[in-house]
Amino acid sequence: MARLTSFPTFHRVSGRVILVVGSGPAAAAKVRLLAETDARIVVVSEHPSRELRNDALRVGAELREEPFAPGHLEGAALAFAATEDEDADRAIADAARAARVPVNVVDRPELCDFTTPAIVNRAPLAVAIGTEGAAPVLARHVRARVEAMLAPEIGGLARLAEGLRGAVASLLPAGEARRRFWARLFDGPVAERALAGDLPGARALALRELAAEPDLGGFVWIVGAGPGSVDLLTLRAQRVLQEADVIVHDALVPSEVVAMGRRDAERVFVGKRKGRHEATQGEIDELLVREAKAGRRVVRLKSGDPLVFGRAGEEMEALRAAGVPFEIVPGVTAAFAAAASAQVPLTLRGVASSLVFATGHDLDGRTLPDWAGHALNGATVAVYMGRSVAAAVAARLSEAGLAADTPVVAVENAARSDERVLAGRLDDLSAVADRPDLSGPVLILIGRALASADLSSAIPFAEAVAAPSAAA
Numbered sequence: 274m275a276r277l278t279s280f281p282t283f284h285r286v287s288g289r290v291i292l293v294v295g296s297g298p299a300a301a302a303k304v305r306l307l308a309e310t311d312a313r314i315v316v317v318s319e320h321p322s323r324e325l326r327n328d329a330l331r332v333g334a335e336l337r338e339e340p341f342a343p344g345h346l347e348g349a350a351l352a353f354a355a356t357e358d359e360d361a362d363r364a365i366a367d368a369a370r371a372a373r374v375p376v377n378v379v380d381r382p383e384l385c386d387f388t389t390p391a392i393v394n395r396a397p398l399a400v401a402i403g404t405e406g407a408a409p410v411l412a413r414h415v416r417a418r419v420e421a422m423l424a425p426e427i428g429g430l431a432r433l434a435e436g437l438r439g440a441v442a443s444l445l446p447a448g449e450a451r452r453r454f455w456a457r458l459f460d461g462p463v464a465e466r467a468l469a470g471d472l473p474g475a476r477a478l479a480l481r482e483l484a485a486e487p488d489l490g491g492f493v494w495i496v497g498a499g500p501g502s503v504d505l506l507t508l509r510a511q512r513v514l515q516e517a518d519v520i521v522h523d524a525l526v527p528s529e530v531v532a533m534g535r536r537d538a539e540r541v542f543v544g545k546r547k548g549r550h551e552a553t554q555g556e557i558d559e560l561l562v563r564e565a566k567a568g569r570r571v572v573r574l575k576s577g578d579p580l581v582f583g584r585a586g587e588e589m590e591a592l593r594a595a596g597v598p599f600e601i602v603p604g605v606t607a608a609f610a611a612a613a614s615a616q617v618p619l620t621l622r623g624v625a626s627s628l629v630f631a632t633g634h635d636l637d638g639r640t641l642p643d644w645a646g647h648a649l650n651g652a653t654v655a656v657y658m659g660r661s662v663a664a665a666v667a668a669r670l671s672e673a674g675l676a677a678d679t680p681v682v683a684v685e686n687a688a689r690s691d692e693r694v695l696a697g698r699l700d701d702l703s704a705v706a707d708r709p710d711l712s713g714p715v716l717i718l719i720g721r722a723l724a725s726a727d728l729s730s731a732i733p734f735a736e737a738v739a740a741p742s743a744a745a
């Protein structure tokens with residue numbers, strides 16, 4: 274992790290003197306910025322500009338029309354040198370340092386003890402954004418985005434919480450119960466009401482929630498993590514990841530997604546990893562039930578959508594049998610991510626009017642799985658876990674009568690930075706199984722609808738690839 278050269282803090286200035294020395298626009302800008310606080314602003318300016326005079330008057334700053342003297346620094350919490358004259362600014366900075374008053378020199382980062390961030394003010398909530406002077410315009414861009422994210426009334430919500438702290442401390446035991454109360458407060462109906470401007474109503478509701486029995490029961494969210502890129506996680510998945518005490522995840526969920534969870538949540542890996550025991554489905558079911566019964570909030574994180582080849586059915590059954598409440602958070606399934614990567618339609622007017630989610634693995638049996646019949650009737654087929662059995666899939670489908678030239682797309686690592694789109698026809702699909710270079714998860718799409726796409730830049734299935742060991 275890159276380290277900061279400045280440590281962001283909030284410096285208490287209420288009622289204290291902040292000194293601004295200067296006469297022009299730089300001084301005026303600082304006066305306006307400082308007026309976001311309730312400090313006593315003192316401006317020392319021999320010849321104040323009209324703008325500065327107006328601003329000082331408007332925000333109630335004290336204007337001293339006299340030359341700067343070190344005595345002005347006495348008792349000041351902070352000082353700003355904004356004369357826009359290098360020698361004068363340097364002299365003020367020296368005097369401030371001698372008087373042990375932290376000083377900021379406008380546009381001279383090397384002379385500053387502190388710098389001023391871009392501020393989003395929702396007092397008492399504040400967001401300060403800085404770039405250590407590297408890119409002030411970027412800081413302003415970020416501020417604009419944060420401004421848009423935070424309702425104007427969110428400060429009122431913070432005040433409401435402040436007013437409840439005593440009651441919460443006396444009614445709820447420290448730890449889990451309190452954390453949960455606050456989590457619900459800031460994310461539930463109380464917050465909704467407060468942000469809609471009804472603070473008294475929000476407060477009444479909060480007091481009612483506080484008086485109710487604290488809910489310490491465990492809970493499980495079975496969450497779809499999407500195909501593997503952080504920005505395809507849903508907002509809901511992101512929210513429950515923040516509430517989790519335990520995150521149970523498997524191999525297909527990349528670490529960046531797992532890292533989105535609450536920092537101090539426990540992470541439990543239950544997938545395949547070299548040389549390690551792989552948890553069985555039964556053990557995973559037991560783990561979820563055990564953790565929830567212990568009162569913990571569990572996120573069971575699965576790749577794609579949890580209800581598509583995710584064994585969520587078994588987990589739900591175990592939770593129901595144990596009386597553990599749970600919720601499903603859907604995710605972007607691999608078929609959708611693969612289709613998006615290859616830019617192929619999954620349904621197409623007049624060509625394909627249905628879509629089948631299939632797995633290559635039930636081809637082991639003798640009978641043709643019924644999804645082959647759908648393919649013959651024009652459905653687009655998305656084959657999960659199909660790479661190693663690609664040859665069998667192709668053989669069965671053409672035996673059943675699907676045309677040899679039916680277009681096929683295979684996407685490896687769909688929606689990830691290392692994704693690859695391969696394309697071909699049903700009669701060369703078997704080559705996919707033989708490619709030694711396919712090591713990530715692969716999703717195969719089959720159907721006439723794919724013919725409408727531009728696959729000219731896709732990699733042909735049978736294109737010669739050097740096996741890593743066979744490299745000359």
Ligand code: SAH
Pocket residue numbers: 500501525575576577578579580581582583605606607608610611656657658659684685686687688689714715716717
């Ligand atoms: N629940 C998951 C599927 C799990 S089964 C979902 O909804 O996506 C595992 C199979 O999903 C893999 O064998 C592969 O076929 C497919 N898969 C998962 N992630 C993928 C990705 N990023 N790119 C391509 N295929 C993926």
